[in-house]
Amino acid sequence: MKALVLTGTKQLEVQDLPMPTPKPNEVVIHTAFAGVCGTDKALYAGLPGSASAVPPIVLGHENSGVVDEIGADVTNVKVGDRVAIDPNIYCGQCKYCRTQRQELCEHLDAVGVTRDGGFEEYFTAPASVVYPIPDNVSLKAAAVVEPLSCVVHGVDLLELHPYQKALVIGDGFAGQLFAQALMAEGVHEVTLVGRKDGNLEKNAELFGVKTLNSTKEEIPEAAYDVVVEAVGFPATQEQALKAAARGGQVLMFGVGNPDDKFEVNTYEVFQKQLTIQGSFINPYTFEDAIALLASGKLNPEPLFSHELEFDQVVDFVDERLGKVSKAIVEVGGENA
Numbered sequence: 001m002k003a004l005v006l007t008g009t010k011q012l013e014v015q016d017l018p019m020p021t022p023k024p025n026e027v028v029i030h031t032a033f034a035g036v037c038g039t040d041k042a043l044y045a046g047l048p049g050s051a052s053a054v055p056p057i058v059l060g061h062e063n064s065g066v067v068d069e070i071g072a073d074v075t076n077v078k079v080g081d082r083v084a085i086d087p088n089i090y091c092g093q094c095k096y097c098r099t100q101r102q103e104l105c106e107h108l109d110a111v112g113v114t115r116d117g118g119f120e121e122y123f124t125a126p127a128s129v130v131y132p133i134p135d136n137v138s139l140k141a142a143a144v145v146e147p148l149s150c151v152v153h154g155v156d157l158l159e160l161h162p163y164q165k166a167l168v169i170g171d172g173f174a175g176q177l178f179a180q181a182l183m184a185e186g187v188h189e190v191t192l193v194g195r196k197d198g199n200l201e202k203n204a205e206l207f208g209v210k211t212l213n214s215t216k217e218e219i220p221e222a223a224y225d226v227v228v229e230a231v232g233f234p235a236t237q238e239q240a241l242k243a244a245a246r247g248g249q250v251l252m253f254g255v256g257n258p259d260d261k262f263e264v265n266t267y268e269v270f271q272k273q274l275t276i277q278g279s280f281i282n283p284y285t286f287e288d289a290i291a292l293l294a295s296g297k298l299n300p301e302p303l304f305s306h307e308l309e310f311d312q313v314v315d316f317v318d319e320r321l322g323k324v325s326k327a328i329v330e331v332g333g334e335n336a
Helices: 038-044 146-157 173-184 198-208 232-241 265-270 287-293 311-316
Strands: 002-007 011-016 026-036 064-068 082-085 120-124 130-132 165-169 187-196 212-213 224-231 246-254 275-278 305-307 326-332
Touching: 002 311, 011 311, 038 130, 038 311, 064 130, 064 146, 082 120, 082 146, 120 187, 146 173, 146 198, 146 287, 165 173, 173 198, 173 224, 187 198, 198 212, 224 232, 232 246, 232 265, 305 311, 311 326
Parallel strands: 165 187, 165 224, 187 212, 224 246, 246 275, 305 326
Antiparallel strands: 002 011, 026 064, 026 120, 026 326, 064 082, 082 130
């Protein structure tokens, strides 16, 4: 079978690999679509994602597909089921797993990071992280349940009310999902800030969010009850704190460089009584993410801008594709 293998730092090769065989608790999945995200760029560059990727490894942690084979002990899915796969596998034994903070697991394993993922025609995953999807959710949409589930976790960490005004900094895929998710939660006014007129105009037209191009307009200070930082740059992290109103909540969702730091005005945090919250991965939010897609309250498909083959992924991670809203790899497609 074909696979795109990370063989070293900034080295990707299309290779022929043997078909995988499931362990008793595992499922073999025929990949339909695999999303490509900023974490894949980081892993390609030798930086960590949710964990470190050690080559040779097949990346791809945003996946959908069809169950091709099941292990002897699997009962939650059957051959032929259309599924989405949560990449994160918790140890269940460390102090964080045993105190219901699984996302902080000390021994986190992850499909497409520490074990082979969806940039291949067939891959295995423990049955515990394989979720059937309803008939009205396409396999293409299901490929992004993982990033959506991370957004759902971030939303779950916030105290939300209809009266609030929310600001999302970053018009990448995660920021665009956050704008929809906050509206689905009933926040009455959501503003999406970015630098790409095309992304901003599409979100305003399709989903009714307010927009602001930060290259042309200043972000209002002390104006928003909820601020989501979905970029990960020190400059935008500082903007997030300045944009928060008194009593505001700031969610730090963007993934920064491990060595980056940003300045905090400690008096401002004190005087505005700010809550600053980090958000990491997606502890058991897959069911909610799938439900959002099935209900029609959130629609990621208009945000897809690039559909790639395996050998084109390197163009994405080397930033040769121009303006990308969301790139996905079609492997088996809707007929996987």
